[in-house]
Amino acid sequence: MMPIWTKSGEKRAVTLLKVQDCHVLRYVSKEESGGKTAKLLVGGKNVSPFSKPESAHEIFKEAGVPQKQKVTTFNVTEDAIIKPGTPLYAAHFRPGQFVDVTAKTIGKGFQGVVKRWGFKGQPASHGQTKTHRRPGAISTNKAAKVYRGKKMPGKMGNIYRTSFGLKVWRINTKHDIIYVNGSVPGHTNCLVKVRDSKLPTYKDCNKNPPFPTFFADGDEELPEDLFDKEIFQFTDSSVTFA
Amino acid sequence: RVSSDGKPPKFQPPPKPVIIDRKTQKEERRFLSPEFIPPRGRTDPLKYYLERKDMIQRRKVFNIPEFYVGHVLAVTTADPYASDKSKRFVGICIQRGGKGLGATFVLRNVIEDQGVEICYELYSPRIQAIEVLKLEKRLDENLMYLRDALPEYSTFDVNMKPVPRMDHEDIPVNKLQVRMKPKPWSKRWERPKYNIKGIKFELPEHKMKAAQKWSQPWLEFDMLREYDTSKIEEKIRKELREELEK
Numbered sequence: 001m002m003p004i005w006t007k008s009g010e011k012r013a014v015t016l017l018k019v020q021d022c023h024v025l026r027y028v029s030k031e032e033s034g035g036k037t038a039k040l041l042v043g044g045k046n047v048s049p050f051s052k053p054e055s056a057h058e059i060f061k062e063a064g065v066p067q068k069q070k071v072t073t074f075n076v077t078e079d080a081i082i083k084p085g086t087p088l089y090a091a092h093f094r095p096g097q098f099v100d101v102t103a104k105t106i107g108k109g110f111q112g113v114v115k116r117w118g119f120k121g122q123p124a125s126h127g128q129t130k131t132h133r134r135p136g137a138i139s140t141n142k143a144a145k146v147y148r149g150k151k152m153p154g155k156m157g158n159i160y161r162t163s164f165g166l167k168v169w170r171i172n173t174k175h176d177i178i179y180v181n182g183s184v185p186g187h188t189n190c191l192v193k194v195r196d197s198k199l200p201t202y203k204d205c206n207k208n209p210p211f212p213t214f215f216a217d218g219d220e221e222l223p224e225d226l227f228d229k230e231i232f233q234f235t236d237s238s239v240t241f242a
Numbered sequence: 243r244v245s246s247d248g249k250p251p252k253f254q255p256p257p258k259p260v261i262i263d264r265k266t267q268k269e270e271r272r273f274l275s276p277e278f279i280p281p282r283g284r285t286d287p288l289k290y291y292l293e294r295k296d297m298i299q300r301r302k303v304f305n306i307p308e309f310y311v312g313h314v315l316a317v318t319t320a321d322p323y324a325s326d327k328s329k330r331f332v333g334i335c336i337q338r339g340g341k342g343l344g345a346t347f348v349l350r351n352v353i354e355d356q357g358v359e360i361c362y363e364l365y366s367p368r369i370q371a372i373e374v375l376k377l378e379k380r381l382d383e384n385l386m387y388l389r390d391a392l393p394e395y396s397t398f399d400v401n402m403k404p405v406p407r408m409d410h411e412d413i414p415v416n417k418l419q420v421r422m423k424p425k426p427w428s429k430r431w432e433r434p435k436y437n438i439k440g441i442k443f444e445l446p447e448h449k450m451k452a453a454q455k456w457s458q459p460w461l462e463f464d465m466l467r468e469y470d471t472s473k474i475e476e477k478i479r480k481e482l483r484e485e486l487e488k
Contacts, residue, residue, distance in 0.1 A: 002293060003344045009320065009368040016289055175288060188285055232367045234299035239367040241322040 004169055004179065005232040009239045014169055015184045017101070017192055019176040021046045022088040023065040027081055028073075037075045040082060043068030044191055070191045080212040090176040091214035093194070095228035097168045098202040099178075102193040103186035107158030117151040161185045165199045171226040273308045276338060277345030277364065278478050282469045293342040294478070298485045300365050307372060311335050312380035312416065314398050315349060317362055318371040328370060331360055332400050336385035350388060352397040357389065375404045378416040381439040390427040391420045391441075434458075 004014045021044070028039040041059070049057060049067035060067050063084045093099065113119045113135040121133045135153075139146045163184055170179035178194065186192060196206065214220070227233055278297070280290040300306075309315060316332045333349030336359070340346045345364045350357065362369060375398075388396045395418075419442035422431075431438050432450060434457040443450060461467070 002289075002342065003363075003365075005367050009366070011363070011366070016292070018286075018288070172292065175292070177292070234296055234303065234365075236367075237303055238320065238370045240320050240370070241327045 001183065002179075005239075006230050007232050007239065009232075012169070012181060013183070014179045014181060017178045017180055017184070017194060019088065019090040019092075019178065020044070021066075021068070023063065023068070024082045024084050024086050024088065025059050025063045025065065025068075025071060026084050030078075035075070038078060038081065039073045040076045042072055042074060042088065044070040044072070072193050074195065082212050086213070087216065089173070089214050089216060090171050090178050091173050091222055091226075092210060093168050093171060093178055094206070094209060095168050095170055095226050095231075097206050097209065098197040098199070099166050099168055099180060100162050100164050100195050100197050100199075101166055101180060101184045102160055102162040102195070103184060103190055105157045105159055105161050105185045106187050108156040110154065111156040112153045113151065116153060116156045119151075165197050165202060167228075169228050169231055172224065173222045173226065174224045274475055274479055274482070275306070275308070275345075277341050278482070279341070279471050279475060281341050290342065294481065295485075296343060297365060298482065302486065304369075305372075306364060307374050309335060309347075309372075309374050309377075310379050310413065311338055311383050311385055312378055313374055314376035314402070315347075316371075316373045316375055316402075317349065317360075317369060319362070319366075320368045320370055330400075331358075332375065332398055332402060333358075333360070334385070334388070334396065334398060336388055350385075350396050351400075352393045353400070355393070357393065357396060359389075373404060375402050377405070377407055378414050380416055380418070382437075384436075385440070386429070387420070387422070387427075387431045387436075387438060387441055390429075390431065391422050395420050 001013055001015050004012050006012065023043050025041040025043045028041065030036070030038050033039050043060070043063075043065065045068060046066045047069040049060070052067060057067070059071070065085060108115070112133055114121045114133045119135060122128050122131045122136070124132060135151075138150055138152070163182065166184070167181040168178055169181060171177070172179075180194075184192060210220075214222075232239065278294060280287070312335065314332065314334050316330060318328050318330045320327060321329045331349060331351070333351035335347050336350050337348045338345070339348075340363075343365045346361050347364065348359055348361045350359045352358070418440065420440055421442055421444070425445075429436065430453070431441055432443055432445060432453040434454060
């Protein structure tokens with residue numbers, strides 16, 4: 001994470017996400033998948049094929065692409081289908097766009113009720129016998145049972161969570177890095193899924209995105225760094241208020 | 243000497259004298275701002291490389307002078323609510339923290355009997371000028387104990403003129419021993435973990451001895467805590483030199 005300053009001198013915190021060896025693996029049509037839209041399978045970081053079983057090699061052999069560590073699905077409309085085997089780059093996103101980021105949260109192991117659910121526990125003194133971080137009562141007398149989903153101690157973390165509506169401030173096309181506003185679930189160097197935001201406030205946000213994606217062998221020559229309009233670029237002189 | 247052809251030997255001019263400018267060499271080797279050195283961890287070095295590029299870019303446009311803890315600085319920042327749209331604060335630097343773009347330094351001064359500390363970010367675009375008024379290092383790298391010292395040690399004149407620097411060589415070390423207010427202090431500065439050499443402790447002997455109970459003499463021999471930054475520093479210095487010359 002890194003600080004970033006706007007043109008008015010305010011500081012924002014920003015997370016760096018690297019797009020490492022992303023390729024489209026397979027196209028699944030609407031009828032085949034049984035969903036509402038067609039799907040595209042996309043693979044992430046390269047990994048050695050020897051640690052996976054032979055059955056897992058098939059998709060990657062068809063697409064002509066090395067073995068990937070993670071495979072995710074994206075729901076896509078019919079006009080945005082991409083041929084399997086095309087690489088995806090960070091320039092697929094543009095500064096000023098809004099994005100949802102999904103990742104597995106940091107695993108905390110088996111945790112008690114105070115840390116996992118934020119219960120208040122019991123006082124430290126005034127006669128409490130061996131009861132300081134326990135849940136206390138778990139149901140009423142009339143119910144005569146414990147409801148399903150009762151908050152109790154258990155394994156915490158290591159589940160998929162999404163942060164919605166994160167602004168993209170800057171894109172580095174040379175190293176394929178996306179600078180995304182705020183924090184993102186997961187530990188450093190973990191695998192992350194970045195998707196155009198589904199929030200209704202940001203539906204009409206993206207004007208002229210690279211559609212269906214940014215192709216490296218195309219005609220467009222992008223500069224090394226793409227900045228949002230509101231970012232303070234370090235090539236400018238210090239901020240003054242008129 | 244006998245030449246191979248029988249002709250007289252060709253005139254060889256004497257070699258030109260190579261002037262080794264030891265002063266500039268010393269300066270080049272000497273100071274690397276502490277926020278350039280990456281902390282020990284498992285982050286990708288690419289992240290530190292990108293941050294360093296931004297920091298160098300900012301340094302090309304705006305001059306950040308070399309300063310240590312103990313220097314007296316004057317900082318002018320932009321402020322939308324001030325009448326002149328800018329604010330100037332003079333103070334002694336008591337702490338330099340943070341790595342990369344988020345590097346900060348804390349300036350302390352006593353204005354009208356009220357101690358004031360302001361934490362500035364080195365790379366914030368609001369900062370319009372940093373002037374070094376007085377150059378002197380102190381015995382410690384963290385002068386937080388000035389909060390519990392007598393206020394005369396933290397007062398600096400707001401309209402102080404910059405003290406001219408004599409040599410381009412060493413920065414003088416001020417071996418001042420500061421006198422403290424009576425206890426209680428904000429931290430127990432007599433304990434060995436703070437390792438403070440700049441306080442004149444007027445505590446009784448038995449209290450100083452009792453404080454030594456918390457000493458950890460094994461820490462300096464702990465090999466897992468060692469973080470040798472010499473090679474990293476060399477690389478970063480070389481990178482800085484190349485980029486700033488462009």
